[in-house]
Amino acid sequence: MSHHPGRMVGELLRHSVRQPATIRYPAVKADLPDKFRGRIQFIAERCIGCRMCMRDCPSNAIHITKEGDKRFSCRIYLDRCIYCAQCVDTCPKDALYATMDFELAAFTHDALQRDYDAPPATAEPEAPPAPETKDSEGTGPGA
Amino acid sequence: MANVTIPVGPQHPALKEPECFKVTLDGEKIVGVEIRLGYNHRGIEKACEERTIVQSQYILERVCGICSHSHSTCFLMAVEEAGKIEVPRRALWIRTLIGELERIHSHLLWLGVAGHELGFDTLLMYTWRDRELVMDLLALISGNRVNYNMNVLGGARRDITDAHRAEIRKALPVFRERTAYYARVAQEESTLIARLSGVGRLTKEEAIFYNANGPTARGSGVDRDTRRDDPYLAFPELEFEVVLDDHSDVYGRTLVRIGELMQTYDLIEQIIDGLPEGPIGPARAIRRVAAGEAVSRYEAPRGEDIHYVCTNGTDKVERVKVRAPTLGNLPAVVRMLEGGFLADVPIVVAAIDPCFSCTDRGIRVARSQGQDVWDADALRAYAIEFYRKRGLDLTRVKAPGR
Ligand code: SF4
Ligand code: SF4
Numbered sequence: 383m384s385h386h387p388g389r390m391v392g393e394l395l396r397h398s399v400r401q402p403a404t405i406r407y408p409a410v411k412a413d414l415p416d417k418f419r420g421r422i423q424f425i426a427e428r429c430i431g432c433r434m435c436m437r438d439c440p441s442n443a444i445h446i447t448k449e450g451d452k453r454f455s456c457r458i459y460l461d462r463c464i465y466c467a468q469c470v471d472t473c474p475k476d477a478l479y480a481t482m483d484f485e486l487a488a489f490t491h492d493a494l495q496r497d498y499d500a501p502p503a504t505a506e507p508e509a510p511p512a513p514e515t516k517d518s519e520g521t522g523p524g525a
Numbered sequence: 526m527a528n529v530t531i532p533v534g535p536q537h538p539a540l541k542e543p544e545c546f547k548v549t550l551d552g553e554k555i556v557g558v559e560i561r562l563g564y565n566h567r568g569i570e571k572a573c574e575e576r577t578i579v580q581s582q583y584i585l586e587r588v589c590g591i592c593s594h595s596h597s598t599c600f601l602m603a604v605e606e607a608g609k610i611e612v613p614r615r616a617l618w619i620r621t622l623i624g625e626l627e628r629i630h631s632h633l634l635w636l637g638v639a640g641h642e643l644g645f646d647t648l649l650m651y652t653w654r655d656r657e658l659v660m661d662l663l664a665l666i667s668g669n670r671v672n673y674n675m676n677v678l679g680g681a682r683r684d685i686t687d688a689h690r691a692e693i694r695k696a697l698p699v700f701r702e703r704t705a706y707y708a709r710v711a712q713e714e715s716t717l718i719a720r721l722s723g724v725g726r727l728t729k730e731e732a733i734f735y736n737a738n739g740p741t742a743r744g745s746g747v748d749r750d751t752r753r754d755d756p757y758l759a760f761p762e763l764e765f766e767v768v769l770d771d772h773s774d775v776y777g778r779t780l781v782r783i784g785e786l787m788q789t790y791d792l793i794e795q796i797i798d799g800l801p802e803g804p805i806g807p808a809r810a811i812r813r814v815a816a817g818e819a820v821s822r823y824e825a826p827r828g829e830d831i832h833y834v835c836t837n838g839t840d841k842v843e844r845v846k847v848r849a850p851t852l853g854n855l856p857a858v859v860r861m862l863e864g865g866f867l868a869d870v871p872i873v874v875a876a877i878d879p880c881f882s883c884t885d886r887g888i889r890v891a892r893s894q895g896q897d898v899w900d901a902d903a904l905r906a907y908a909i910e911f912y913r914k915r916g917l918d919l920t921r922v923k924a925p926g927r
Binding site: 385386387388389390393394403415416417418419437438439440441464465466467468471472480 | 576577579580581583584587647648651654657664665667668669672674682683706709710713714715716718810
């Protein structure tokens with residue numbers, strides 16, 4: 383075994399003629415794995431308002447609000463979300479799924495709140511839809 | 526000349542994490558070291574007591590960004606033992622596979638960081654490029670590159686398909702070839718050997734005395750590996766060698782990690798060849814866990830990770846205590862630094878593959894002088910005295926929970 387400096391010179395020279403290992407993101411779209419857990423999307427029509435997702439979310443990032451009879455809206459705090467997708471596994475009605483959306487950086491906290499509206503009210507006139515609750519800060523998970 | 530004390534850290538003592546090493550110098554030589562912990566205490570254990578086990582698993586997975594699977598597995602192993610939950614065999618093997626892939630990721634990362642601390646950035650660039658291969662595999666299997674979220678209580682969250690196995694099988698020869706190359710570089714590159722030999726010395730006796738763990742201990746010839754000594758998950762059925770080295774310095778620790786990589790490839794091959802059939806988890810998600818308590822040990826890439834869990838029959842844990850491997854290795858760092866040179870501090874600290882943020886549990890290291898362990902009453906008395914001096918009388922504020 384010979385001991386001498388510069389053992390990696392060969393490697394260096396070989397790489398000087400090779401393609402770079404980096405990808406050209408963002409010029410080229412990032413290649414994401416199938417099971418990637420990005421921004422959580424809500425399908426309002428499917429939600430039955432059981433709030434199991436809120437119960438299981440480790441970071442209190444998802445809020446379901448009743449807007450009327452069997453109508454629920456959803457707010458997700460992307461800045462709290464840890465993208466574990468436990469809510470997706472928990473939801474009994476498949477009303478949530480993880481998208482491939484990962485370019486979520488924003489300048490303000492407000493921009494990181496995503497609101498998903500409840501489905502439009504059905505024909506029969508009922509009590510006016512409850513105003514958007516602003517109390518979503520407080521209650522702890524499972525509370 | 527009088528001795529000089531220099532604080533190395535809390536900003537970036539070696540890695541991009543906060544910790545303070547107060548180094549007392551006589552010229553260039555280190556004569557005393559004092560470590561201060563606690564700059565990044567995140568209250569994780571408390572957060573877990575207030576959450577359900579389903580939630581805590583994700584919180585604990587984020588104790589460490591690199592050995593994330595180690596922490597979540599170690600926690601769930603303790604919960605499953607406390608609550609006597611049976612885990613299907615296939616799930617155990619999947620957890621083991623992810624744990625070993627994580628070890629590749631961690632050791633290659635360490636090799637690069639070590640190169641960087643030495644000013645050998647070529648090594649950093651190439652090892653990190655090779656590491657991408659395992660990151661891609663982890664992303665393919667779990668969806669994301671870090672924090673794989675592969676566990677559920679009583680099983681694994683996702684299955685390993687034949688396509689995954691084929692990809693892993695395809696990557697193994699590349700890993701083997703690259704690692705053999707780095708092993709050759711480590712054994713032949715004279716600048717690397719000269720820089721690492723004799724630096725951060727820790728004899729076998731000292732390693733045992735200071736209770737070093739993981740590659741730090743094995744680099745000093747201490748034959749200690751939880752995977753073999755207290756086999757968990759699929760390890761009772763797998764075969765591997767515990768890599769030891771008796772250089773007892775940073776060079777020895779480097780060789781141990783490179784050697785361990787080779788063993789890990791063998792382990793992964795055994796796992797994908799022998800992956801048992803069957804379910805990967807419970808048919809219905811488990812939420813409530815019977816009352817009990819358990820301690821689990823897990824050989825994380827950096828050393829032995831220990832979780833203590835006490836369950837109370839609800840869906841929450843009564844108490845969880847995390848001992849990250851770095852905490853076990855810190856006393857040895859003091860010994861390694863003493864008698865060395867100031868310029869060696871970064872590489873000696875980096876050589877235990879530290880994870881300071883994981884370590885900060887708000888503990889107080891007992892010292893011989895003064896009162897060190899304070900109970901709630903003592904703390905309360907101290908607080909009352911503190912505010913009384915500032916003109917505030919808090920004696921009538923009731924202590925919570927009494
Ligand atoms: S778990 Fe699903 S159905 Fe239940 S409230 Fe959440 S989104 Fe709606
Ligand atoms: S992905 Fe995880 S953190 Fe985000 S909303 Fe769902 S459960 Fe909460």
